[in-house]
Amino acid sequence: MENTLENKAKFFAQYWGQKVLVKDEHENCPVGHNLSFEFIENAYLELKPLSSITDEELVKIAQFYEPTAHNVKLDDGQILFDFIYGDQGASGAIEISDGYCLDWLRSNGFATEWMGLSVEDLVNYGWIKLKEN
Structure with a gap:
């Protein structure tokens, strides 16, 4: 560009x-x-x-995708988190470049x-x- x-x-x-x-x-x-x-x-x-994003902000993003998201952290362009699936724990990841995530970051001045x-x-x-x- x-x-x-x-x-x-x-x-x-x-x-x-x-x-x-x-x-x-x-x-x-x-x-x-x-x-x-x-x-x-x-x-x-x-x-x-992006290095100034808070833990609370990361949780907001992750909980849009998975309401039970917890133990959220930013690592190498991904938001990593744990969540509850049925009666078990599971893990997930969101790419920073994903649509909602990118929109959320821009709408919050990142x-x-x-x-x-x-x-x-x-x-x-x-x-x-x-x-x-």
Whole structure:
């Protein structure tokens, strides 16, 4: 994916309504109807790195897939968890790139890969800056 203003606007739209847009080093403002090329040319999104996700947030994601999820942890691009199946215990895994998981992360201000671009690519393009932990 090329580093163009059109692609940048498409990426920004993934965070619609969130106060993560920074323009000219001013306060964060919501992403919305301000996605004109002129406005976003020198703007970026200030997003949370995945490393800052809390245990409680991981549990919320896992419990969407399996309501009895517990012992939830993040490991190498997957959310691993245990759950109750009938009267037995079982284990499960969710890929971070899975639809609901990815949507949840974006809707909560986390930086995620997009259209083949890694988070590192997005930082290098200047489209995002990661918040400090």
